[in-house]
Amino acid sequence: MANQKQAMLFGLATVLLWSTVATAFKLALQDLAPVQMLLIACAASVVVMALILKVQGRWKLVFSLSRRQYLQSIGMGLINPCLYYFVLFGAFDRLPAQEAQPLNYTWALVLAYLSVPFLGQRLRRIDVVAGLVCYAGVVVIATRGNITSLSFSDPIGVGLALGSTVIWASYWIIATRDDRDPVVGLFLNFLFGLPVIAVVCGLTAGYSIASGGPLLAAVYVGVFEMGVAFVLWSYAMKKAENTSRVSNLIFISPFLSLVFIYFILGEVILISTYIGLALIMGGLWLQQRKVKVREAELAHGR
Template identity: 80%
Template structure:
């Protein structure tokens, strides 16, 4: 099997996992407060990523970093998982999954815009067009199709969802200067973020967790969305001979997610969700055109 085929299989496995998490979020939040869900998921993720590092014979890398890198782990841990998932779970707690999930996908566009002032990249006309198309989709979803009224179904929930994209994009901009091994870095971010999440949970809603389906769903999120999916995607990117082809698999995820949302959660998918999601995906596709052109140049170079 070629490296590219392996990369596509890793990518497809990741996309399948990503497609289930919106449903898992809602199942977990049925009985858990967002901060309780974050505590359970983060703890599960730390155990899984630690286990993966041990299985790969890379556990020793956790202890070979500089003091500055450990301090960096604390700072990045406050951003992801602490701040990012606080916003994301807050959005899912207030909005239907079919609304919260597509809004979160606009993070890639936010990343392109933030890269202009922070990474010195140029803003192209196609980036502006992509933004107009993407955020037209956001307005359609957030107003449930009542675009002219500009009356948002849940303004705070929408703010949480869009806030999560800003935090996530900021995290990846900071991560461009991160020289740590990706899995080791994420493991330490979550490990150092866990005490802050525990304190926040204890102080606000308490540490007593209800046993049942919601707890299982929170563990699932930690194991798969926060842990295994990241490792699989890292493998896909590492093995890919054409990264653009693998990256395009991401566009499958939000539509496949709607299938799980409909059949497992029983949400009736509104026409505005289909229209808004299609606009968001179209905007992200436009924004990726530069990447495709550069990749074709590399393939033929």
């Protein structure tokens, strides 16, 4: 029971951090190009993860991998952080935070769909129903409630937000075959991805980065969203005696995020955002509920 309480505390801390990042994204993008923000955030993340590994006494693991694993780090680093965050930040650069953030949460559904061809899993009826509910929410948010016209507020921004879900889900499918220590693996992915981001930044937006709030917001994203939150969530899952209770905490995050978006960014939250987000979360809940019922049945030998 003590472990479960610790797991819930780690999970709540993670959810709180996740709830602030949409606001931090928009604050950083006020004066930074997406690739500049990515460069700063990735560099900050590399530093904080190196410190975490050093404090935990696992720094030596960075140098104990095989050649194949280092090559794997390069490949995965091109996906995350390079491609994924560039596309995600591009979406936030074009869309209000209240629109980009809920759309990104559909990655869990995309993961279920991609697991069918790539991991050999079965597509269940509930996955189809959950998809219809989730993407109904996407349409409501993307059209700002004007669903009959199907006129998206920013088609490119919506495309980037949905594209980021495919990239993120693909990354986690590839990660199922990753036998590296999770924090070591993420550190190396970001370390090898950082030079690529630096080159792209130099060739496009340049290195002229003003100091102040946007810079601090980008550092915050790198330290907490890309670094600390990952470690806290890993601890939550490791200590949990009931993982479903901890994983259910993620449903708090998008709604709590709207509070920060409203009070800090000053965005007026549209009714369509609430309706669309409720549909997306409802669809994800349907999908996860079926998985948990099936796991319980298997645990009881059914």
